[in-house]
Amino acid sequence: MSFNMTNKTRCIGFLMETSFHYDVYINIITALINKDIPCDIIINDLIETEYVNNMVNFLGTVNVPGLRFMLLSTVLKHQKVYSCLVTPYYLSYAEKIARIHVRTVYGLAKNEWNHAAWNTKYDYILCYSHYTAKALDLATRVKVVGNPRFDDWHNKTYAQELPSHIALTPTKPTLLYAPTYGELSSLPHWAEKLGRLSNEYTIICKLHHATLCRKEEQHNLKAARRYLKNIVTDNTSTFALLECADYVISDNSGFIFDAVNAQKRVILLRWDKMDDLLTENKSFSTHESPEQQIRKILPDARDMADLRYFLSADYPWHKKAPDLDVIRTEYCDAFNDGNAGLRAAEIIDEATSG
Missing domain, CATH: 3.40.50.2000 (Glycogen Phosphorylase B;)
Known part of the structure; x- marks a missing residue:
């Protein structure tokens, strides 16, 4: 350089x-x-x-x-x-x-x-x-x-290799967990719970760059490192991670729309008092923001029982397809x-x- x-x-x-x-x-x-x-x-x-x-x-x-x-x-x-x-x-x-x-x-x-x-x-x-x-x-x-970032996805020009420390297990579905940072991050509320699924699923955690770099994010980073083994800290393999993911789990992150555009099954997480952060300018997000409005379409897990149902074969993902097609065109990319x-x-x- x-x-x-x-x-x-x-x-x-x-x-x-x-x-x-x-x-x-x-x-x-x-x-x-x-x-x-x-x-x-x-x-x-x-x-x-x-x-x-x-x-x-x-x-x-x-x-x-x-x-x-x-x-x-x-x-x-x-x-x-x-x-x-x-x-x-x-x-x-x-x-x-x-x-x-x-x-x-x-x-x-x-x-x-x-x-x-x-x-x-x-x-x-x-x-x-x-x-x-x-x-x-x-x-x-x-x-x-x-x-423009999704050009690599459509043209298949992204790096195909996963990070060397990530090992997939053919007999286990892969969950890609992509939390946001700050008060709207699910990490302090869900990291331990997600860690309990590691015997049944390969869980990969893609951390937000702010979680890695901001001093005030140390508690979130600590939670991730304590409970989640497969942590990815850069963006070079994002599309490779999306490619291998059977499900994407997120919270209030813009990554939700990357996963939807990649036609992945996306599950959102919430927790007690999360909605309080969406009022009176307590965060940059509001109930009208796309990442909140899409909760009306995507499965929205409040607890582990919800999450296990959304991960089960019983959940009717096919019913979401028409609404998600509109999201891809009207929100994610007009051309793709x-x-x-x-x-x-x-x-x-x-x-x-x-």
């Missing part, structure tokens, strides 16, 4: 605050590089050290010809101005480093944050599908392109054709070609 300054006329910056953002960007970046448009990944090195170290270590494994890497502190120091800056959300200190700002939506959860007023700061917003476009209601600024990154790149190309 090399860190360079560049003074070329047109260059697109992609601001990264977690390693996950690389997955959000890479198919857009690849399409732009194929158009001979230079791209820089800009690492925000002004945030917590744990996040910065994680990004730098991850990017050290990346080798994409033509892709360059920058530190945000260097960009600010040298007052570099990009033709366009692509970000997943608004950051005030990044306003002056580009002439055009594009947001690429990277999830569907937590309406209060995802559709907040700061979206008006963008020149263009790239959306998965019509739900987000209608909710933002920003006329010509909103562009429906599909989900593997060309979302190209559509996004074409919008950025056109916006910066003048």
Whole structure:
């Protein structure tokens, strides 16, 4: 990995605050590089050290010809101005480093944050599908392109290998557990209970990057490590994990929609007083947020008896299919054709070609 300054006329910056953002960007970046448009990944090195170290270590494994890497502190120091800056959300200190700002939506959860007023700061917003476009209601600024990250799923270009420490057992169904972080995480309420299923199921826990990096998440991380054996801490194998999963278990995470889009059987978890967190701005989620509304469709487990029923052969999954087909098209990806990154790149190309 090399860190360079560049003074070329047109260059697109992609601001990264977690390693996950690389997955959000890479198919857009690849399409732009194929158009001979230079791209820089800009690492925000002004945030917590744990996040910065994680990004730098991850990017050290990346080798994409033509892709360059920058530190945000260097960009600010040298007052570099990009033709366009692509970000997943608004950051005030990044306003002056580009002439055009594009947001690429990277999830569907937590309406209060995802559709907040700061979206008006963008020149263009790239959306998965019509739900987000209608909710933002920003006329010509909103562009429906599909989900660029899911291009790898549709084109089968994702890493097929599971992490080396994950061993599947053919005689056991595989449960992929993907909890969110913070107060809306099911980890402190469900980790021990899920651990009891390990004799009957292979349980893989895909942790949220915030659970790994934030100091206030230590209690959740401790619960995961105490009760769950197969913990995955990076995003490189996400699609391989989805491929092998017989069921996906989650809580209030945007990963719910990844699993639905991958046509997996998804079970949600809840606990006493969880609903209290959805009122009076106690969290970024509300009862109207997609990750809460989808509980009307997906099985919603309050206890182990519920969970065992949802995992049994008696549960009528076929009855969910029509509603979930609508979710895939209207929420997850309007196209699901593997060309979302190209559509996004074409919008950025056109916006910066003048």
